[in-house]
Amino acid sequence: MKILVTGGCGYVGTVLTGRLLEEGHAVTVVDAMWFGNRLAPHPRLQVVQEDVRQADRLPMRGQDLVIHLANVANDPCSDLAPKLSWETNALASMGLVEAAIAAGVGRFIYASSGSVYGVKEEPEVTEDLSLVPISDYNKTKMISERVLLSYRDRILLQIVRPATICGYSPRMRLDLSVNMLTMQALARGRITVFGGDQVRPNIHLRDMIGVYLHLIAKGEAAAGIYNAGFENLSIMEIARRVTAHVPAEIVVSPSNDPRSYRLSSQKLLATGFVPRFGVEDGIREVVEAFRSGRLTDDDICYNIRTMKKLPGLQ
Numbered sequence: 156m157k158i159l160v161t162g163g164c165g166y167v168g169t170v171l172t173g174r175l176l177e178e179g180h181a182v183t184v185v186d187a188m189w190f191g192n193r194l195a196p197h198p199r200l201q202v203v204q205e206d207v208r209q210a211d212r213l214p215m216r217g218q219d220l221v222i223h224l225a226n227v228a229n230d231p232c233s234d235l236a237p238k239l240s241w242e243t244n245a246l247a248s249m250g251l252v253e254a255a256i257a258a259g260v261g262r263f264i265y266a267s268s269g270s271v272y273g274v275k276e277e278p279e280v281t282e283d284l285s286l287v288p289i290s291d292y293n294k295t296k297m298i299s300e301r302v303l304l305s306y307r308d309r310i311l312l313q314i315v316r317p318a319t320i321c322g323y324s325p326r327m328r329l330d331l332s333v334n335m336l337t338m339q340a341l342a343r344g345r346i347t348v349f350g351g352d353q354v355r356p357n358i359h360l361r362d363m364i365g366v367y368l369h370l371i372a373k374g375e376a377a378a379g380i381y382n383a384g385f386e387n388l389s390i391m392e393i394a395r396r397v398t399a400h401v402p403a404e405i406v407v408s409p410s411n412d413p414r415s416y417r418l419s420s421q422k423l424l425a426t427g428f429v430p431r432f433g434v435e436d437g438i439r440e441v442v443e444a445f446r447s448g449r450l451t452d453d454d455i456c457y458n459i460r461t462m463k464k465l466p467g468l469q
């Protein structure tokens with residue numbers, strides 16, 4: 156298959172692109188490269204440095220599938236740059252899907268977020284529950300979903316609502332809870348937990364990639380919206396698990412974000428997807444990458460620190 160991956164130089168995109176190439180696909184990555192480009196050259200890989208807001212400039216012709224990952228990808232960054240976030244996360248989705256349809260692309264996969272539900276008391280947060288997004292980031296994801304869904308009679312649409320991802324990527328993110336707490340233990344011997352009781356869902360990066368490969372393989376049989384998260388854990392529980400690998404003091408500070416939410420991924424599991432990794436694997440990978448010198452606690456691994464340095468965003 157010929158696949159266009161937006162955001163292919165990101166934390167998820169870098170590993171996803173490698174796996175798609177291993178599976179024999181031809182991949183075109185479009186990315187603004189805010190966090191650099193760590194993709195290894197490959198004869199079936201084309202990498203284009205471009206902004207997804209310029210839909211008419213994207214190499215859409217001849218593609219079979221678009222996987223749309225390029226977004227301003229967390230709450231603090233969306234708060235830092237609301238206009239950029241709305242244009243990238245919501246408006247560009249419309250430009251992309253329209254360009255895809257005009258070019259005869261048959262399929263579109265979108266990375267939404269499990270955070271679109273907002274705070275939910277239900278123990279099983281399923282896809283049919285109402286969306287009450289809280290932050291601008293969450294709202295852009297919900298609006299993007301709605302925009303894309305309005306095109307679903309013209310293109311095969313698959314939307315994923317991932318939990319917080321953990322584990323190692325060559326383009327590393329240390330602003331994601333498991334990765335962040337593990338790095339705090341490694342670099343400082345101390346983990347700061349804000350609140351600690353908040354329960355959040357998690358997914359390992361390799362399972363995340365597995366979900367995209369599964370959706371590609373299933374096609375029409377798995378159209379629609381899917382939660383993707385398999386371990387609902389409190390932040391304190393994650394911190395405790397980290398200290399089983401790296402001895403560290405846990406310090407609790409008051410939190411201004413008491414939000415808890417859990418995801419149920421029964422709908423995805425019912426399509427035959429089998430998760431194979433977990434939070435423990437994520438912790439182990441970060442520890443191993445740090446101790447082997449492949450990973451250091453750099454600003455580039457924190458989206459907000461890097462975005463603050465981008466021209467026009469200081």
Ligand SMILES: NC(=O)c1ccc[n+]([C@@H]2O[C@H](COP(=O)([O-])OP(=O)(O)OC[C@H]3O[C@@H](n4cnc5c(N)ncnc54)[C@H](O)[C@@H]3O)[C@@H](O)[C@H]2O)c1
Binds near residue numbers: 189227228320321
């Ligand atoms: N990482 C997680 O825990 C998580 C959880 C839920 C959803 N998601 C979603 O998955 C997707 C990938 O996340 P990630 O962790 O790889 O994020 P990331 O920040 O590492 O990657 C995003 C990539 O998109 C690119 N990009 C952003 N705006 C762009 C623009 N206007 N034009 C071109 N490129 C642009 C960036 O340069 C970056 O390489 C995002 O849509 C994110 O919201 C991630």
